[in-house]
Amino acid sequence: QLQLQESGPGLVKPSETLSLTxxxxxxxxxxxxxxxxxxxxxxxxxxxxxxxxxxxxxxYYNPSLKSRVSLSVDTSKNQFSLxxxxxxxxxxxxxxxxxxxxxxxxxxxxxxxxxxxxxxxVTVSS
Amino acid sequence: SYELxxxxxxxxxxxxxxxxxxxxxxLGDKFVYWYQQKPGQSPVLVIYQDSKRPSGIPxxxxxxxxxxxxxxTISGTQTxxxxxxxxxxxxxxxxxxxxxxxxxxx
Numbered sequence: 001q002l003q004l005q006e007s008g009p010g011l012v013k014p015s016e017t018l019s020l021t022x023x024x025x026x027x028x029x030x031x032x033x034x035x036x037x038x039x040x041x042x043x044x045x046x047x048x049x050x051x052x053x054x055x056x057x058x059x060y061y062n063p064s065l066k067s068r069v070s071l072s073v074d075t076s077k078n079q080f081s082l083x084x085x086x087x088x089x090x091x092x093x094x095x096x097x098x099x100x101x102x103x104x105x106x107x108x109x110x111x112x113x114x115x116x117x118x119x120x121x122v123t124v125s126s
Numbered sequence: 127s128y129e130l131x132x133x134x135x136x137x138x139x140x141x142x143x144x145x146x147x148x149x150x151x152x153l154g155d156k157f158v159y160w161y162q163q164k165p166g167q168s169p170v171l172v173i174y175q176d177s178k179r180p181s182g183i184p185x186x187x188x189x190x191x192x193x194x195x196x197x198x199t200i201s202g203t204q205t206x207x208x209x210x211x212x213x214x215x216x217x218x219x220x221x222x223x224x225x226x227x228x229x230x231x232x
Contacts, residue, residue, distance in 0.1 A: 037221075039221075039223075046212065046223060046224075046225055046226045047161075047169065047212055047214075047223040047226070048223065049220065049221035049222070049223065052221075060219050060220070062220060062221075063127070063220065064127075096168055096169075100221070103157075103175075107155075109216060109219075110156070110157040110175070110215075110216045111216040111221055112157075112159040112171065112174050112175075112214065112216075113159075113161075113169075113171065113214070113221070114171040114174070114180065115171075116168040116169055116170070117168065118167075118168050119168050
């Protein structure tokens with residue numbers, strides 16, 4: 001059974017870079033057809049997609065965050081990572097890693113998320 | 127950018143049926159997904175591709191999608207179904223989540 005676990009600093013200073021890693025267990029990160037992604041949730045608010053990366057490096061990003069987000073994959077460690085630069089208090093959130101499932105069908109593409117990691121709270125504060 | 131709108135809250139009596147709507151422009155042309163999130167926990171997929179249930183999800187959860195509205199229906203609602211529910215779709219290479227609905231069983 002696939003499991004995902006986030007790790008990284010719980011406190012980041014404003015204007016610095018937030019860095020998180022997701023460790024995947026129960027299967028190789030280089031499996032075909034699977035992207036690996038990040039979703040965040042500010043305290044008391046809804047879910048916001050951050051972006052996703054295929055093991056070969058192709059990516060999808062939330063347009064509102066694209067200029068500040070960088071995703072990477074380390075197949076040797078079965079991990080993928082998120083970097084979010086120039087953070088502000090608005091970036092305070094629980095960050096979840098998840099496996100996006102992409103499905104290509106006649107009239108387009110669809111994507112959903114399953115499973116999810118347990119999430120990690122990142123607070124941006126001086 | 128694409129938006130999905132849900133009612134902030136839905137209340138239901140134990141054993142009754144709860145219906146949660148998700149509205150978006152021509153939503154019926156896309157696949158819709160539903161997630162359940164209990165307090166302090168990560169979201170769990172309960173419906174995928176409009177109406178399919180993942181393995182392990184009870185039959186009480188069902189979904190539909192047509193026109194501009196998708197609906198998640200919870201039949202025979204129990205106190206353990208109290209949670210936030212989010213719809214999600216994929217539009218222009220972007221995942222879009224709904225605003226979320228808090229289901230209260232009382």
